[in-house]
Amino acid sequence: MLFAIHAVDRAGALPTRLANYDAHKAFLSDPSRFGVKIVMSGPLVSDDGQTMIGSLFLIEAPGRSEVEAFNRADPFAAAGIWDKVTITGFLRRQG
Secondary structure, rough: EEEEEEEEEEOOOHHHHHHHHHHHHHHHHOHHHHEEEEEEEEEEEOOOOOOEEEEEEEOOOOHHHHHHHHHHHHHHHHHHEEEEEEEEEEOOOOO
């Protein structure tokens, strides 16, 4: 099953995001230990097209519990970067 993780940064989190960016990228390099596969991911950006304001993931996983465990273990979560995280099932229709 596919799941979308939509995570919006808390106000003023950009310096913390940048300080934890390498750890976050390293974490994403092998999500298999959580039983998930990253279909696609990347930062959400402001209207200027550059300033990172959150994260979006499309995850393939057996169920929600694996996605939640994966998300909780992300260095960005541990650093308190995200203000709001929504995990929603997703049915692919195109693409």
